[in-house]
Amino acid sequence: MTAAAPAKNLNSLGLPKAEYKGLPSTLCAGCGHNSISDKIIDAVWELGLRQEQVIKLSGIGCSSKSPAYFLGRSFGINTLHGRMPSVATGALTVNRTLYGIGVSGDGDTGSIGLGQFKHMLRRNVRMVYIIENNGVYGLTKGQFSATADIGQELKHAGRNELPPIDLCLEAITAECGFVARSFAGDPKHVISLIKAALNYRGTAVLDIISPCVTFNDRDDSTKSYYWGKTHDERINDFSFVMPQEEIVIDQVEGETLEVELHDGSRIVLRKLAEGQHDPTDKYAAMRLLQEARDKQQFITGLIYINTERPSLAELANLVDTPLAFLPQSQLRPSRESLEKLMEAMK
């Protein structure tokens, strides 16, 4: 007898997707952040992760509210504006068995939190760090954020005269080894990126352009739905492949490139055409981003990947049990050890 194939609407844990829902969203209807929440649900459900093994972290902003709206059985922490990286660093160091999903905004990451963002990347804390990038401060009602394009005009904020900070570029210069950009209006791409990112052994940064329908969705804004749909330039296509899965990528002309992730899962990349971007080339990635910024190009795809760097928890040489769950017998040194110390100080 062969084992019954899992029903189509159940994941490998035998759970329906509905189990992975969160509370109803209170964000504006049509907000890009809502579609990203849905894709997080899809990715985690499809991977068959236990929700209790996932922690959701965020800063402050409309985007940072969204962890309440997905994975209702995961622990969540809505921290301070721009300070989610430090909280994630602490939590994920003391419990390495957890998957971390961080959600932030372009204000949260690019302005108040830029320092913590870069230092977390430098430490390579294992987590997925999603920036829901809309070029504005949504929650405080439409001020320019640091990712707004130069020359952009907004109803209340007027004209932006300052150049944007490219958060993918910032990530690469901080030695982040998983840097991708996507568009909230491209669900398939977002799902496969999240799945791959969850299997990356370090910080994976996903800069997802996520339109704010209330404050920044004019057709001429590079962060709008219209712009994304009409200008999206995909730099590469890839599939995320689970350990036992077969490669299903269409074997079209051109080379494929495989990058091994955690526990035998892989990313299989197909270059779109001769001379196009190689995401394992750091300098090419930086050049690509710099040029795209200068030309205001809307590029998406896996921009940079490097699986060499150890994560923070690996460097710390920690015992196998999560620090958070160590019992007293492993935490309090013996009475004799104290007596010996005291004797030496006499």
Added chain:
Amino acid sequence: MAVSDLQVVQPTAERPPMVNTFAIMVATKNGSGSQTANTVLLRALFKMGIPVSGKNLFPSNIQGLPTWYTIRLSADGFTARRPRSEIVVAMNPATAIEDYQHVESGGVFLYADDIKLDLNRKDLSHYPVPAKAISTKYEKDARLRSYAANMVYVGVLAHLLGISLEELESALNFHFKHKPKPVQSNMQIIRASAEWAAQNLTKTDPFRVERMNKTDGLIMIDGNTAAALGAIYGGFTFAAWYPITPATSLADALTAYAPRLRTGPDGKATYAIIQAEDELAALGMVIGAGWAGARAMTSTSGPGISLMAEFAGFGYYAEIPAVIWDIQRMGPSTGLPTRVSQGDVLKVYYLGHGDCKHVCLLPAHPAECFEFGWKAFDLAERLQTPVFVLSDLDIGMNQWMSPPFEYPEQPMDRGKVLDAKQLDELGSFARYKDVDGDGIPYRTLPGTPHPLAAYFTRGTGHNEKAGYSERPDDWVKNMARLGRKFETARKIVPQPVVQEVEGARIAFISYGSADPAVEEARWRLEHHHQIKTSYLRIRALPLADSIKDFVAAHDRVYVVELNTDAQMYQLLRLHVGGELEVRLRAANWSDGLPLTARWVTSHVLQAEQAEAEKEGSK
């Protein structure tokens, strides 16, 4: 040598010997290596059984600015700083004039013989120290010569005072961890200098030391090392910090001792220590780790505390355990970064935004730093809140005699944490519900494998089930519960140490490093002025209810502390309120230096005299 070239005036009158009770002050330049010489002197005296305390009064500078080290010997065991010293060792030409005036009348002035100074005080004994000549002769390495020069005054003092050369050698061994080379080279200079003194100096002063047994069984340690050891025995699993004087040595001690004491059988660490990018991130990491179930801590000083304000409020309201050591120094702003103060009391107690107040522990000496080092975790996890420990530069960085630390007798208190099995039995879980009536809710830890375990933590308004809520009744209910929790804290934090003296009409309330000065002032008031006093030493905030009774039992209560705004006095006024408030008297002083018994005594005498005059004129 230099002696004959100088106009040296020596007191002639015969005086009775002064044994084991006097103060030595060494004036040098920062970075000249005098710290080794001074700690070696201190330790040798300690090992001779003489009660000592050593205080380093140093500038915010790496090299060149003046620095002073004071060693107080006290056969009676008093350890507070003395305002002036009987013996001054002047090695720094830049401060020699001032240092000369600092010598108590009848005292001793030792000076590097290349210092040009009009030695016109007839009430002192003067001795030159040929620091350059001897150090050049014995130390061939020019780079080490300034270090060697310091050993010259150690040798001269050893001869003049009768400090045991054996104990000096064993102190050198202790300091250099038994490395023979530095021990021998330093000892050679000490010996040569002592011999030089024996041949060239005529002792005209009455000061000397004799062995006694008053330090038997005691250890010598600084409060920051004690705090780190406390944390290690308290099972810290996570520490994040950012360098700042005077807190750095706490993290350094953690880093030094944890590998030895807390490496698992597989050679792997049962803790993680991270040097953060700033204090804001340090507390953020600690909050994250505490939320996930670790015993997490950070250590800092005033400027770092300001950066931690937002996370402190978050931790209070989201109810996350954390331990924060504040090794206080002088503010406002960067203030005097290497000088002591108790100036963060109000700031830390109310750190955050909105209605926020914190549990604060107030250690007075290294043994209490050790005790609070582990207890702070028990309290933080029991109360599910950030717990601050307010030490200061004097306790943290200076060397104190201490009884050996007591091993924690109680098992660790991990607080109200529900695991999967308990969740199964209970069948329901509400993160912020006051199940037991003590204001403390139950929590679960991320990763707990149970469908009921997860909850959403936020600094925004929430109801019992941790759901987002802006409802006025939810807000009021939650804050009332936090109030009940704070009342629970009031009962379980370390209670005051009280000495109620029969017949005493006046009393002291104090805390932290002001304690030795208060104890000594009480002795002086009783023995020199026939004034009996009671004493209550506060060990934690929120203030204990018993303080009200203590105030009620006395006519006047002097609140002694080291700050300009009389911060604890303000809190005590709020606490005792009503009619008792007028019995409290602020007795605060802050000039960057550890408090002296002389200041406390004269402050109280003047205040009491004014009180008597007021009574009389009625």
